[in-house]
Amino acid sequence: MGYVFLLLATLSWSFVGVLVKVASAMLDSSTITFLRFALGVVFLGAFLLFRSGKLPVRFDLTWLWIGAAGKGCNYFFENLGLSLGYSYGNILVVPIQTIVLLLISVLWFKDRLTVRGWAAAALCLAGVLCISWNGRPLSGLFGDGGSFITLLFAISAFGSAFHVLGQKMLTSKMEAGEMNLSMFVLSSAIMALPLPFQFEMTGELAIGPVAALLALGLITGMSFYWFSRALRLVSFPIAIIVSNTSVLFGILWSGVIRHDPITVYLVAGALVFAGGLVILNWPSRNPAVRSSGKGASA
Template structure:
């Protein structure tokens, strides 16, 4: 690999690891803080961090806040909905469920490339779409069986996550286009700032004032996760193709499953164990395999 490719892979891997732990942290936070407040806090802290940096180091980057490109506004709105959809999905279901279903995002991103940019659909991608579709259906069916008595919550969570996956694919399409002509972190500053402003009326400031230091540390971790994960993702787009990034990022559910398995073995009380059957894990593997086949393009020599 070239130095730039290696750099892009490492940046994308950083995003994957952070997202792998994110769902677990969100589930824990949801037991104390409502979804809208968590989403607002994550965006606000991430925005303030970048705004402060540019204010003192690169003030010219602040111009993007005054006259942002229209598609950057759309990307910011899409990512805002993605955060809320995933947060609500984790709250209604579980970290593992959310991580599997959100893989619809990379699949839709590849589909957008085919439709919008007229990319040729390969045999491998067709197989991937079929495998991923079968995996999604099997996983959904199996989890409905497993979630006896909680089907309504599960279905609500699935709808939230699917909407979040659609929103993420919209964000990623525009981010890939914009990063070629705009500074990645300057764009992220705007992308964080607009949702922070829009979610502010729904944030529960009175409840935040009653939180103990431990809960504040968790919220700060969630905000730092936002800042670092999307910072490395935006930078990765500069060095490697979107399909390679999607493959790497699609690995984050494995990190979630392994971490949840370790926590279950430790019998921790602060997060419920995953309720996924062996058949459910098999379906999850089909989803991940299909997603990888979809986003992986043929090499030029092929």
């Protein structure tokens, strides 16, 4: 069953970009962000209620609010970037998030970053730059819409890093289901604030976008549970390698379903930063500073 849970999590993360792109044909980014959280609360809450007969929600811990704000930032700017760009654009979030977490580990927690950690960070950065470049003329690299969209995903990754940091700080105080449900409830409340001013129907009500929103809610609510179950049953290196293939699957779905242009620079960049994530998370006899490559990609 461990590999089933791992496959469920990996495939669900890989479809996020395509699903957001489909949903954006009907709703604005703010509303999509709110519904991802709200529907995630419904799915996760129903699961926890069925499993334990109660809904464990807390709001009294500072790191819950920090994590919820970070996740809200993550989803909002990710959805905005996807609505403006290609459906594979969110693959940039994970490597940038990893670099941010490494910097936080060194500068805030005063952890020692090994040579392997620096090498992994360099590969992540190289992969991001390769994807952002995507073969464009260097003279216009910083002056077009592509650079702005990359900036949106970088801000999304910054928020995601603080969500992961919040999870790390709360691991010893809360069970995973309780922690995620509490954060998602808070994130829903935060992202509901701009709705009266930003809600917009960008297209007609249709089955496709509605189904995409329901799928996004299911992924938000359940993917982290599936991955946590997989980690209990599958070796950590295998889990990291398989989960990071969601990047390649995401590129595949973008080309097959959305017919987005897939270039050699895109695939090469994805392979480079995926290699960096594997190197960073691969167990060693002398543990290095590590940050999960799948902390908040969905």
